[in-house]
Amino acid sequence: MSRTAPTAALNEGESDSRKTSQNDRIYEEMLAAILEQRLAPGTKLSEDTLGEIFGVSRTVIRTVLQRLAHEQIVRIQPNRGAFVSEPTPEEAREVLQARRLIEEGIVRKAVRNQTLADIKNLKKSVASERLSLETGDHEAWVRLSGDFHLKLAEIAGNQTLTAFLRELVSRTSLIIVQYQKGTLSPCSCDEHTEIIEAIAAGDEDRAIELMNAHLQACEDQLNLQGSDAKADLYSIFAKPAKLEEKSGSVI
Amino acid sequence: MSRTAPTAALNEGESDSRKTSQNDRIYEEMLAAILEQRLAPGTKLSEDTLGEIFGVSRTVIRTVLQRLAHEQIVRIQPNRGAFVSEPTPEEAREVLQARRLIEEGIVRKAVRNQTLADIKNLKKSVASERLSLETGDHEAWVRLSGDFHLKLAEIAGNQTLTAFLRELVSRTSLIIVQYQKGTLSPCSCDEHTEIIEAIAAGDEDRAIELMNAHLQACEDQLNLQGSDAKADLYSIFAKPAKLEEKSGSVI
DNA sequence: TTTATTATTTTTGTATACAATATTTTTCTA
DNA sequence: TAGAAAAATATTGTATACAAAAATAATAAA
Known part of the structure; x- marks a missing residue:
């Protein structure tokens, strides 16, 4: 086959x-x-x-x-x-921080490089996203939601940055799985739509601001207290944390 | 056990x-x-x-x-x-562009996170660098020159960004090997020193500006005309370029 | 001689075999 | 029974064997 x-x-x-x-x-x-x-x-x-x-x-x-x-x-x-992988809260924050940095650069370039076809394509992507959310197709939503950001990266036209972002997007999915607080993001589609509009309007500053807010909102929806579940157990019982395989960086 | x-x-x-x-x-x-x-x-x-x-x-x-x-x-x-790898001129530009973006973020964080020990460490690193340049130890210089940027990343304290930068630094070395114009950078040590001073002074904007200039200077020292040697051959003889293994992305 | 075709050799891709290490189970002792 | 030690089992790390593909060499035709 x-x-x-x-x-x-x-x-x-x-x-x-x-x-x-x-x-x-x-x-x-x-x-x-x-x-x-x-x-x-x-x-x-x-x-x-x-x-x-x-x-x-x-x-x-x-x-x-x-x-x-x-x-x-x-x-x-x-x-x-x-x-x-079981990303630690620290890793989660790092990944989101890295995304804010890299996607700011991507948005900046996307604003300059965009064509009409690109905007159309992005809008279509968000439409699919919205549909998957409405039909409750969670798997499709996870994929499409990330695809939007990757499409933006492709418009920006730096394959090296795109490859980095691809990794970050995957890791973000894993992070959301592990640390999402309550319900899923109310509707990140709207935020995506706003970003598209700002880009289409050529408003670089606003597009960047929206992207940053979007990623920050994503992070804010996570339950990232200082330590992860296992460490919490130790702190709860006030015993010195044993060095376990689950612990984060060795240093 | x-x-x-x-x-x-x-x-x-x-x-x-x-x-x-x-x-x-x-x-x-x-x-x-x-x-x-x-x-x-x-x-x-x-x-x-x-x-x-x-x-x-x-x-x-x-x-x-x-x-x-x-x-x-x-x-x-x-x-x-x-x-x-034989990075293409396009790849080279991408890598340097990615570095400007990521190292701007790193410098910003480094300014905030720095300790006195960090600054001392950086200065020591640049001293070794200068020494290797004076003694003509090219191999050591290549390594130390990259180490400076990685040390900065470690001060910034985002391991994810550090990992990305490590890859970019390696690729930059390969790019320099392939595209360096004439002599080596006159003395990037001085530029490194200036960056350290701006960071130590807590002058974020200046540190970022200096880092950007430093990376731009690095790119400017490369011989990156629109196409690589092989493509040039075809353009010289005015024949349609055959698709060869050496060409970049397939798409 | 030059080119095209075929045969040979070399090299990579994958499966398997064996060794080293971790995990589990069993046995033994307090 | 609980815990520790030892044996048995299972799993990973590495080497090797074989199949598939590419590169090279050899041969034949023009």
């Missing part, structure tokens, strides 16, 4: 040869499974099991896991295996 | 086990070889050969090559192998 319709253009200079796309196929499937919450943070990703599921040897699974690990979606512990 | 004593601070949650560090060792050596110009852009990186050199099987070499490829230091062509 030929691979699922080449959804979108392939990022990098990969030819669409059969072998390589097998790698990509498994990568895409695993990434989707994690971002759509079918694989919860902390889940062990056994090489043997995944190999059986996808009908390949551990060799190719390993490659995929390493790729996901490099994007911080998966965490590899030497001799212990791979696990779905 | 408690794990091996956490020797020193390792970046990520990697234990210091022998096996993993073998991987890291080879990675570091190969990265250094590329950045220090002992491996020129375009060089084929044969798995068998590298395996023999480092006394390991292709398996571990493959892992390292994939890691380098993800950092854009190496380019993997399916069924053809790995090559030292």
